[in-house]
Amino acid sequence: QKEVEQNSGPLSVPEGAIASLNCTYSDRGSQSFFWYRQYSGKSPELIMSIYSNGDKEDGRFTAQLNKASQYVSLLIRDSQPSDSATYLCAVKGGSYIPTFGRGTSLIVHP
């Protein structure tokens, strides 16, 4: 059974700090990796996709993928209170159906 693991948190960081969110997965054949942000009472919103080993940067967000170690992470630089949300990691292994983690709750306090 394919598994995606995330620490449920909450992860609490001060405003302006770097928030680091981690995700591990069990399927070595996984090919596509996604990070979603979900505000309370809202739907998941795609913020990053990554397909190759290494780093991918988009504004204040950096996704990091290490297939050998089977982990993917999301760094949020200069964290803002508006970044407070649950972050979901999703992994696809060469099929149309992703496996989602349970999410990590992030709290950015002023």
Next chain:
Amino acid sequence: DAGVIQSPRHEVTEMGQEVTLRCKPISGHNSLFWYRQTMMRGLELLIYFNNNVPIDDSGMPEDRFSAKMPNASFSTLKIQPSEPRDSAVYFCASSLGENQPQHFGDGTRLSIL
């Protein structure tokens, strides 16, 4: 560009009633997914359609749940009869291809009294 459109946004009904949730995927997307989200169980995949054909319905809880996709721009999820334990947020999502991300609708918040 229009995203995934779901209706209704909220539904409150009594136990035993039929509930129908609707979804319009993003135009051109060939895959459609129905999810249920609760605090206890997180995000659960109920059913997945590819090119309007149901491919994986192993997540459908029981025979009370059914889903259809009569064409590329419309899908329904029906619960009959509804029970209080069906109360949850139901999301529809669509994607363009095998390794492409899913895009979610705003969800339907369902409460069964």
